[in-house]
Amino acid sequence: MKTICLLSLVLLGACEPQCGTPDAADTAPDTDVETPTDSDSDGITDADELALGTDPDNADTDGDGFTDGEEVDTGTDPTNRFSWDYASGQFPDFSVDAEGITDTGWGTGDIMPNVQLSDQFGNALELHQLHGHVIVLAVNAGWCSPCRTAAPPNQGVWEEHREDGLLFVHLLLQNTSEQAPSTGDLMEWATDFDIEFPVVADSEDSLVTGLFNSGLYAGSIPFFVVLDSDLEIDSAYTGDGGELPPAVVRALELLAD
Numbered sequence: 001m002k003t004i005c006l007l008s009l010v011l012l013g014a015c016e017p018q019c020g021t022p023d024a025a026d027t028a029p030d031t032d033v034e035t036p037t038d039s040d041s042d043g044i045t046d047a048d049e050l051a052l053g054t055d056p057d058n059a060d061t062d063g064d065g066f067t068d069g070e071e072v073d074t075g076t077d078p079t080n081r082f083s084w085d086y087a088s089g090q091f092p093d094f095s096v097d098a099e100g101i102t103d104t105g106w107g108t109g110d111i112m113p114n115v116q117l118s119d120q121f122g123n124a125l126e127l128h129q130l131h132g133h134v135i136v137l138a139v140n141a142g143w144c145s146p147c148r149t150a151a152p153p154n155q156g157v158w159e160e161h162r163e164d165g166l167l168f169v170h171l172l173l174q175n176t177s178e179q180a181p182s183t184g185d186l187m188e189w190a191t192d193f194d195i196e197f198p199v200v201a202d203s204e205d206s207l208v209t210g211l212f213n214s215g216l217y218a219g220s221i222p223f224f225v226v227l228d229s230d231l232e233i234d235s236a237y238t239g240d241g242g243e244l245p246p247a248v249v250r251a252l253e254l255l256a257d
């Protein structure tokens, strides 16, 4: 303020009325300009949050791991937990909702254990962070031609039903050379089929081992497991099944319940 007023004095020969004297500007409280309050520091003012329908006291109103400000910036819905931006390179995280789950197993009716996976962005992804979705988990491999036939339609079905809570997860057992898939292999699978849901690797093979030991998985791919919104194993299917495989039909039934 001092600089501006001194310049004003030099240029105009007098300080404009709203400048006041330099001393007054330094010491008096500024009553003309109010700083908008952003109580939860999510980048959106309390007043704007009330207009948007988001919570001014909760930085992540829908609890999906993306702040209200981030969602407004990327054009996703900060009040819908199933609306999030793939380009951020992060998947939603509802692990807080899965806290306390201990009764897990690999058979139908069991809650699937919290398998530690890695995604196409090279990030860790825990199965339980996807709690709340009805999940179609497809087991594939890069060399598996029926898997490559079955994969592409999943994106369209997901786009149609994602905001109802549907999610696909593609697990790659191997790449096209029958080797353990790298992050690049996962991203190549996602890019080849325009997929924006998680494409994952399981370095310990714990998921297929668990399902094999329970008798649900016979070792033939493509293989699909449907998990309900509590991560309970609902059903399992082998074979591609065309545009709308039985696993997807069953998942849509669960969503409609």
Ligand SMILES: [Ca+2]
Binding pocket: 038, 039, 040, 041, 042, 043, 044, 045, 046, 049, 056
């Ligand atoms: Ca705010």
Ligand SMILES: [Ca+2]
Binding pocket: 040, 042, 049, 054, 055, 056, 057, 058, 059, 060, 061, 068
């Ligand atoms: Ca907020």
Ligand SMILES: [Ca+2]
Binding pocket: 060, 061, 062, 063, 064, 065, 066, 067, 068, 071, 078
């Ligand atoms: Ca959010």
